[in-house]
Amino acid sequence: MGRPVSRLFTALLGPVASLLGLVVVGVALALALQRGGALLVAAAALALLALALALQFPHQLAVGLLVAGVFAAAYLKPVPPFSGPVLISVLIFVCGLGVSLRTRFDFVDWPLALTAMGLACLWMLGSVLVGRVTEGVALTGLATMAGVMQLGQTARGRRGALFGLAVGSVIAALYGLFTVITGQNPIVAFAVSRGTDLSVLEAGPRFGFGRAVGAFSHPIMLGTFLGLGCLAALELARLKAIKDRTAALIVVIAFSGQIATISRGPVVATLGCVALWVVFGRPMSRRWRVIVTIGIAALVVGALWLGGLQGDVGSLFGTSAGDPLAGSTRYRIELAKALAQRLPHTPLLGFPNPDTAVFLPGFRSLDNEIAYLGLTRGLLGLAVWGALLAVPLFVCARRRGPLVLSRQYVVLSIVFVALVGAAVAYFGLLMFYLFVVLALCWVAVAAPSPEESAAAEDPAPG
Numbered sequence: 001m002g003r004p005v006s007r008l009f010t011a012l013l014g015p016v017a018s019l020l021g022l023v024v025v026g027v028a029l030a031l032a033l034q035r036g037g038a039l040l041v042a043a044a045a046l047a048l049l050a051l052a053l054a055l056q057f058p059h060q061l062a063v064g065l066l067v068a069g070v071f072a073a074a075y076l077k078p079v080p081p082f083s084g085p086v087l088i089s090v091l092i093f094v095c096g097l098g099v100s101l102r103t104r105f106d107f108v109d110w111p112l113a114l115t116a117m118g119l120a121c122l123w124m125l126g127s128v129l130v131g132r133v134t135e136g137v138a139l140t141g142l143a144t145m146a147g148v149m150q151l152g153q154t155a156r157g158r159r160g161a162l163f164g165l166a167v168g169s170v171i172a173a174l175y176g177l178f179t180v181i182t183g184q185n186p187i188v189a190f191a192v193s194r195g196t197d198l199s200v201l202e203a204g205p206r207f208g209f210g211r212a213v214g215a216f217s218h219p220i221m222l223g224t225f226l227g228l229g230c231l232a233a234l235e236l237a238r239l240k241a242i243k244d245r246t247a248a249l250i251v252v253i254a255f256s257g258q259i260a261t262i263s264r265g266p267v268v269a270t271l272g273c274v275a276l277w278v279v280f281g282r283p284m285s286r287r288w289r290v291i292v293t294i295g296i297a298a299l300v301v302g303a304l305w306l307g308g309l310q311g312d313v314g315s316l317f318g319t320s321a322g323d324p325l326a327g328s329t330r331y332r333i334e335l336a337k338a339l340a341q342r343l344p345h346t347p348l349l350g351f352p353n354p355d356t357a358v359f360l361p362g363f364r365s366l367d368n369e370i371a372y373l374g375l376t377r378g379l380l381g382l383a384v385w386g387a388l389l390a391v392p393l394f395v396c397a398r399r400r401g402p403l404v405l406s407r408q409y410v411v412l413s414i415v416f417v418a419l420v421g422a423a424v425a426y427f428g429l430l431m432f433y434l435f436v437v438l439a440l441c442w443v444a445v446a447a448p449s450p451e452e453s454a455a456a457e458d459p460a461p462g
Helices: 002-035 038-056 058-071 084-102 110-129 136-151 155-182 186-193 219-238 244-261 264-280 286-308 311-315 329-345 369-376 378-398 408-421 429-446
Strands: none
Touching: 038 058, 038 084, 058 084, 058 136, 058 155, 058 429, 084 136, 084 429, 110 136, 110 378, 110 429, 136 155, 136 429, 155 219, 155 244, 155 429, 219 244, 219 264, 219 408, 219 429, 244 264, 264 408, 329 369, 369 378, 378 408, 378 429, 408 429
């Protein structure tokens, strides 16, 4: 029964995939020709080439896109109104489609995969219903989630996505260090030369030093991505896809880039998650594991307290005489208190014009992902985001087997996203990579791990 169904899927979806590709390329060509210019026409021709490569070499192209994506700034729009992350996400979707066609849509867990893609559809639907149909991050979420979910149906695809995150973090860290050392950011310079409004890049220097931003619009966004790259490198080492010394080198380079961002939230969260990885990734008695975990949690809490609640030390982390709460832990605590009171009154779809809406009076910035989603996406967006984080954790809790070995990446990745999200709102290019990580977490709880099954390799195509 399964074979005829797979053949039917291939017979029907093959032409549909080709038609979809032609539509995407046709739209790109139309936009290019409408605006004129050899550069945009060439970009449309490259889109056609990328489509052919995505269907023929989906895994290799996906890795390349994830690595190259660290330069795809959200404020760059090579083919308006599509920004860099949107174009990358659409190509990732086509790569995933190529994998599905090769494996005849042989999903490891169809209900879980359909649930994930359904949530991604709701994520975009919310922006459509509120009238922000061109919101790039909505299309990015849908295309990335669907693409990586399809890539992750094979062991090769899962390792490829992790490898793309790890290598991408090295490239992004080195580029960030380059911009700090030289004081030059060619991506920003190019955007300025095209008349792009870069008011979003307002993070000032700290300690008299510039902060590494790369193409991520804000230092904290870059720091968060580098933390996700560290976890991906550790997972690759656990899967024996790279050597332990290679993973350690990736972590050191990515963490050096984090230091260059001078953003305490991602740094502290990365230290905590890497420490927990070390604790749970090796044999240890339950008593010592509990003691060490409590110690790590105390150190993280202590670091945050010293970084924001103490006046003199807090000033080193961004507080100012004009606004003592700015950039501090105390500011975020007060924001969370006000959010708890205001959240029940949040509109279902968010505010139609978030730029002028007053969601939390008295707070000049929403340094909290829940607050930001409440303003821009409403209760629907909050529910979708919460489900994307909570479902993998719930499935992990229900699954029997060694959590230490098989589900650690899922738990720590979601914990990392939640920890940093309590101190900052996510936006820009980082949203693309967040959806890559979320899709990997969903796939990880559905796919058998090497410790649980020997059938972790790719299904035979044909």
